[in-house]
Amino acid sequence: MLVALVPAVGVLWFMSVAMRNERLAVQERLADVYLNHLTSLQRQVTSFWQERQAALRAGGQQLPSENFASLVRANLADGIVIYDVAGKVLYPVAANGAAPAGGNAGLARSLQAQSAELLKAGQKEQALAKLAELVGDVRLRDVVGAEGALIVPNAQLLILKTADANALVRRQARDDLEKRLNNYSDAAMSSSQRHFLMAEVQALATAPNLFPTLAAEEMAAEYLEHDAARPSDAKLQRTPLPKVWSLPSADRTVVALFREERLKAELAALIGPLALPDSRVSVLAPGEVVTADKRVPELDASELLPGWRLALSFNGADPLAAASTRQRRFYLLAGFGVVLIIAALAFMVARFVAAQMRLARLKDELVSTVSHELKTPLASMRALVDTLAAGRFRDEAQLRDYLQLIAKENVRLCHLIENFLAFSRMERGKHRFQFKNLAPGDVVRAAVGVMKEKLESLDCRFELRLPPDLPRIRGDAEALATVLVNLLDNACKYTNGAKRIAMQARADRGHVWFEVEDNGIGLAPAETQKIFERFYQVDQSLTRQCGGCGLGLSIVKFIVEAHGGTVEVRSAPGEGSVFRVRLPVAGNDGSEAQAS
Ligand code: ADP
Numbered sequence: 019m020l021v022a023l024v025p026a027v028g029v030l031w032f033m034s035v036a037m038r039n040e041r042l043a044v045q046e047r048l049a050d051v052y053l054n055h056l057t058s059l060q061r062q063v064t065s066f067w068q069e070r071q072a073a074l075r076a077g078g079q080q081l082p083s084e085n086f087a088s089l090v091r092a093n094l095a096d097g098i099v100i101y102d103v104a105g106k107v108l109y110p111v112a113a114n115g116a117a118p119a120g121g122n123a124g125l126a127r128s129l130q131a132q133s134a135e136l137l138k139a140g141q142k143e144q145a146l147a148k149l150a151e152l153v154g155d156v157r158l159r160d161v162v163g164a165e166g167a168l169i170v171p172n173a174q175l176l177i178l179k180t181a182d183a184n185a186l187v188r189r190q191a192r193d194d195l196e197k198r199l200n201n202y203s204d205a206a207m208s209s210s211q212r213h214f215l216m217a218e219v220q221a222l223a224t225a226p227n228l229f230p231t232l233a234a235e236e237m238a239a240e241y242l243e244h245d246a247a248r249p250s251d252a253k254l255q256r257t258p259l260p261k262v263w264s265l266p267s268a269d270r271t272v273v274a275l276f277r278e279e280r281l282k283a284e285l286a287a288l289i290g291p292l293a294l295p296d297s298r299v300s301v302l303a304p305g306e307v308v309t310a311d312k313r314v315p316e317l318d319a320s321e322l323l324p325g326w327r328l329a330l331s332f333n334g335a336d337p338l339a340a341a342s343t344r345q346r347r348f349y350l351l352a353g354f355g356v357v358l359i360i361a362a363l364a365f366m367v368a369r370f371v372a373a374q375m376r377l378a379r380l381k382d383e384l385v386s387t388v389s390h391e392l393k394t395p396l397a398s399m400r401a402l403v404d405t406l407a408a409g410r411f412r413d414e415a416q417l418r419d420y421l422q423l424i425a426k427e428n429v430r431l432c433h434l435i436e437n438f439l440a441f442s443r444m445e446r447g448k449h450r451f452q453f454k455n456l457a458p459g460d461v462v463r464a465a466v467g468v469m470k471e472k473l474e475s476l477d478c479r480f481e482l483r484l485p486p487d488l489p490r491i492r493g494d495a496e497a498l499a500t501v502l503v504n505l506l507d508n509a510c511k512y513t514n515g516a517k518r519i520a521m522q523a524r525a526d527r528g529h530v531w532f533e534v535e536d537n538g539i540g541l542a543p544a545e546t547q548k549i550f551e552r553f554y555q556v557d558q559s560l561t562r563q564c565g566g567c568g569l570g571l572s573i574v575k576f577i578v579e580a581h582g583g584t585v586e587v588r589s590a591p592g593e594g595s596v597f598r599v600r601l602p603v604a605g606n607d608g609s610e611a612q613a614s
Pocket of ligand 1: 504508509512536538539540541549554555556557567568569570571572594595
């Protein structure tokens with residue numbers, strides 16, 4: 019017990035320590051996996067923004083306005099500001115100063131002034147005619163007024179505001195103006211006038227989104243109103259506008275403006291599909307906080323986005339805890355398995371030791387019994403032989419008596435030795451039976467033949483009931499005869515005075531029964547099972563007197579069971595005993611038949 023308990027407790031203690039350490043290690047390993055994941059996301063974010071930065075290049079020979087429009091139309095940012103290398107703003111810029119009047123400019127300004135007068139006087143039709151004249155004259159297309167703004171687009175806006183909804187002049191003015199405002203290659207128009215006109219025309223229009231670049235124009239203008247200086251660093255930074263961020267190109271000639279929601283949406287779209295199972299990564303703007311898992315530290319989102327961070331949190335079940343639970347289950351199972359193995363080994367060792375001890379005890383018992391049992395017949399034979407050798411006998415009759423006594427002791431000795439040998443073979447598992455189909459009557463007669471002398475003695479009345487036509491049994495003739503001899507011998511030994519011994523064989527429901535009955539000393543109920551154990555003797559003094567060694571019935575039981583049979587006893591003290599052996603009838607093919 020202790021042999022199994024000490025190592026089992028040791029193993030369990032060791033496993034519990036190992037389990038605790040391993041649990042932490044598993045959590046750390048898994049946290050490392052998630053941290054590596056964040057690091058790889060960091061690299062993706064950086065390369066994404068590097069690409070964006072590289073795309074923010076002012077295109078070669080293009081006008082700044084064209085650059086602006088193409089970058090905004092490519093949807094690279096919410097707003098764009100373009101600088102020259104010296105840091106001067108190229109787009110968007112306020113209107114140029116007033117251009118000198120004269121020539122076409124004079125005509126344009128005079129038509130503008132006349133139409134304004136007519137409108138003031140309430141002469142709408144004449145005013146519109148003047149405006150149509152102004153707008154229709156191709157020479158006046160790029161003429162600017164006193165404030166530096168183009169005159170024709172302003173006149174077109176006035177027509178839009180004044181003319182009836184369906185008037186042809188109005189439709190023409192609207193189409194022309196829309197086209198012109200969307201045409202960023204038109205160098206004559208200042209960005210401030212474009213921005214102003216876009217807003218005015220859109221306000222008058224019923225259709226939405228006439229100018230896709232208008233929002234970018236507004237953001238850029240607003241940005242420049244607050245801070246016109248070119249950023250000093252080519253990284254993402256806050257602007258004076260609320261929740262608007264700027265990212266300059268590497269040479270800082272193009273500054274892209276982003277609303278914070280757009281930045282977050284772009285980053286989320288980038289990293290969302292890359293998330294590891296069970297986890298979610300949030301992009302946090304500077305100062306923003308979420309409840310993230312503290313075991314996986316937050317990382318900077320990218321060197322290009324200072325202050326922005328990546329934070330990991332788990333959806334639902336915590337995989338770190340789940341992994342350590344899995345690990346614990348594994349350790350528990352392994353520990354249980356090891357304890358089971360130790361217990362099984364201890365059990366096997368204990369069984370082996372017990373078997374060895376039993377064998378050693380058996381050997382001792384055998385040696386002492388054998389020597390004692392052999393001594394008695396040998397001593398009496400020796401005394402008889404010595405008497406005869408010394409010629410100390412009266413006549414021939416006494417000589418014959420002595421010789422018969424010697425022969426009797428001899429038989430007893432043979433019987434004893436046979437039992438010892440049978441027992442020894444049985445114990446070593448070396449007993450081999452020669453199975454044959456046998457007539458039960460033959461077995462009975464062989465046994466009675468061996469016991470003839472005892473059974474026919476004067477103080478014994480022996481009765482044999484052997485019906486003809488008993489079914490055959492399958493067995494070893496010699497071994498089965500030994501069984502019956504042992505039972506008959508016991509019946510003689512354990513019956514005092516006038517012996518009445520009966521032996522019968524009978525068939526019953528697929529079995530043949532052999533019964534040996536005596537009127538002897540009988541057995542107490544407690545003894546009826548024990549007597550089949552080896553070396554067990556009810557009364558040592560009695561058996562010594564009778565000459566036995568406590569092996570006969572154990573040999574009987576062994577042989578009967580090897581034949582698929584049973585042996586039992588019915589007895590009461592002073593009332594004799596009946597020993598019954600039941601053996602199966604042989605089948606047609608020679609095997610033992612099944613009992614029905
Ligand atoms: P032994 O060699 O001592 O006879 P057995 O194994 O044949 O050994 O019998 C075991 C014991 O069972 C005997 O010692 C005896 O006490 C008891 N026994 C056996 N047969 C009978 C019987 N017919 N009547 C009474 N007791 C018996």
